[in-house]
Amino acid sequence: MRKFVSFSGMSILSLLCFTSLSLAQHSHSHGASAMKMDTKEVIVEGVKVTFQIMDNKEHKKMLKDMKMKEDIEPGTTHNITVILKDEKGQKEIPNAQVNMKVVDPKGKDQIKTLKYEGEMKSYDAYFNLPEKGKYQVMILFKIGEEKRTAGIYYEVK
Numbered sequence: 001m002r003k004f005v006s007f008s009g010m011s012i013l014s015l016l017c018f019t020s021l022s023l024a025q026h027s028h029s030h031g032a033s034a035m036k037m038d039t040k041e042v043i044v045e046g047v048k049v050t051f052q053i054m055d056n057k058e059h060k061k062m063l064k065d066m067k068m069k070e071d072i073e074p075g076t077t078h079n080i081t082v083i084l085k086d087e088k089g090q091k092e093i094p095n096a097q098v099n100m101k102v103v104d105p106k107g108k109d110q111i112k113t114l115k116y117e118g119e120m121k122s123y124d125a126y127f128n129l130p131e132k133g134k135y136q137v138m139i140l141f142k143i144g145e146e147k148r149t150a151g152i153y154y155e156v157k
Contacts, residue, residue: 036054036055036058037052037053037054037058038052038053038054038154039051039052039053040152040154042150042151042152043087044148044149044150045148046086046087046088047084047085047086047087047093047141047143047148047150048083048084048085048086048087048090049082049083049084049139049141049150050082050083050085051080051081051082051137051150051152051154052080052081052082052083052122053078053079053080053081053137053154054078054079054081055077055078055079056072056076056077056078056079056126059072059078059079060072068119072126073125073126075128076126076127076128077127077128077129077130078126078127078128078129079124079125079126079127080100080102080124080125080126080127080137081117081120081122081123081124082098082100082114082122082123082124082139082141083121083122083123084096084098084123084141084143092121092122093143094116094118094121095143096116096123096141096142096143097113097141097142098113098114098123098139098140098141098142099111099112099113099114099139099140099141100112100113100114100125100127100137100138100139101136101137101138101139101140102127102129102135102136102137102138103135103136103138104129104131104133104135105131105132105133105134105135106131110127110128112125112127113125114139129154129156131156132156132157133155133156134153134154134155135153135154135155135156136151136152136153137151137152137153137154138150138151139151
């Protein structure tokens, strides 16, 4: 039951996410003194979804600074982290199932189940974003029996 999302379901997900949610996103790019991470947030049915995207070089540096032992997945270029919080109480949601689909500028996709990182109170995985252009980043998350979708665009410059 690891993969509760079919590939055809992810296609529908892309239509749902980007017709309504792309207008609701806003982003923050952190300055040179901070980590180089792109952060975007969307609100979906009472859940605040925060996407944090960082290239592997920066992510490796952050892990080292935090004294965390994690190997970066070979063949990937970026770490994508998702934080789920209840919109009203701002409490993290640690017990969701989260699948992510990343579609590159040419239409090729990667689909992964995100793993929960208890120390960081977030879900993450490594993806390969090798070329410049606009990527679609979408999730389908399940909390209990309720499924929700969220998505953003991310540009590799």
